[in-house]
Amino acid sequence: MALTEQLVPLVLAAAGEGEEETSNFLVPNGTFFIELAAFLLLFWLLTRYIIPFINGAMERRQEAIRAEFAELDEAKAEAKGAEEEYKAQLADARKEAARIREEAREQGSQIVAEAREAAVVEANRVKEQAQAQIAAERQAALTSLRAEVGSLATTLAGRIVGEALEDDERSNRVVDRFLADLEALESARPAAQNGATS
């Protein structure tokens, strides 16, 4: 195999490295200082110009994300508060509506009761008025009758009897007695009536 033949000089070269014209690769030379300076320069440049910016960007983004989250939480809390307020208001409104309905019902029944009462009172009043009027009219009729009935009866009786019952004193007495009886009867009747009703 060609590969093994080719490996032999490699191994020989590796073994005899120290005697070769090239120096031992484990021993540093002047390149060391150049590399040191180069890396220190790179390190300084990165530390001065690059890494703070990367860190700053990361921090700013984290800050922005944190702010966004805080805002989100705030908005969420606000929305929740608003919802609760809305629900509370809704419940209040429902309660209020129920209260108003209840009140209206009560008021309605009260109005009906009042109206009924007023109607009863009015009816009583009308009835009493009518009764009073009737009584007054009756009284007036009686009074007018009293005046007329006496003379009329006397006249009639005189005609029947054929003699003038012109003895005023007596006839007046008779008429008055009659009327008094009539009145007594009259007053006894409403009294009995009143006693019966009460």
Place this chain on the structure above:
Amino acid sequence: MTLKKVSNGALVLAVVSFIVGVVWNTTGEKGEKSEIHIGEHRTADWPLVGTVHIDTIISTFVAGAVVLLLGFLARRALTRDPEDHVPTKLQLIWEAVVGQVNSQVEDNLGKVHPYAAPLAISLFFFILFANWIELLPLKVNESDHLLSVPTADTNLTYALAAVTIISVWAYGIRQKGLGGYLKHFFEPFPVMFPLNLLEELIKPVTLALRLFGNIFAGGIMLALIGLMPFYIAWAPNLLWKAFGGAIAVIQAFIFALLTVLYFAMAGAGHGDEHHDEHDEAKDEEHADSPEVDKVPVPA
């Protein structure tokens, strides 16, 4: 439907590469291919620092430039509209890493440390893109390659480990005071001092060599695969590059994670917590070491 398109495309690619490979293999000249040079770099002598590896330096700057470019692109997208909090995809990548490292640092150090966190982030991105340079098919088994992986050169990994460990020591001394920090070498028993000292000195070496070993081994595997005939090589090449891409991420992650853990260990008091973290770090190393052992021994 998209999946079908992708699989059709892959099939076409495979067939074409097979044909091209057969033609190339039968017509192209051979010979130089069978040489793999390890640890060979294009070198130059620079004033003040001495011998340097030009290719490593170039690819280091390429990786660093890519990181910076991505960083500034992300930053530009950031600053364009500060009110718009929708991140771009690039920004998401940065934020994923930055957020991950920040939380890791916060868990271990108690807060997002203004030095440790950027250090771990810089290490992660730089190592990641440096590692991924390996995936670019820019050195088809040529000794004079265009871009060699900078993390496959110990110079870079030593430098990164040095930055890490010196930062860790400074952090520990600042947290506990010099006396308090030195005292931890003699705990729980004074007789443990040599082990504690050794551990502290081994930390940067393991950091550096773990990264180097993984990426270097990946490069050797790619070179080995490159030795195969072209019409076969595409299959293991595809697999190994996918695997290498994942290894690149894992190594970058481990380096950054261990940096954070070392910071935590240096700053923490000596309690159970310390030992737990210590064990965790050791476990990481052990879980990682078979990778290092397995790959570079092809014999």
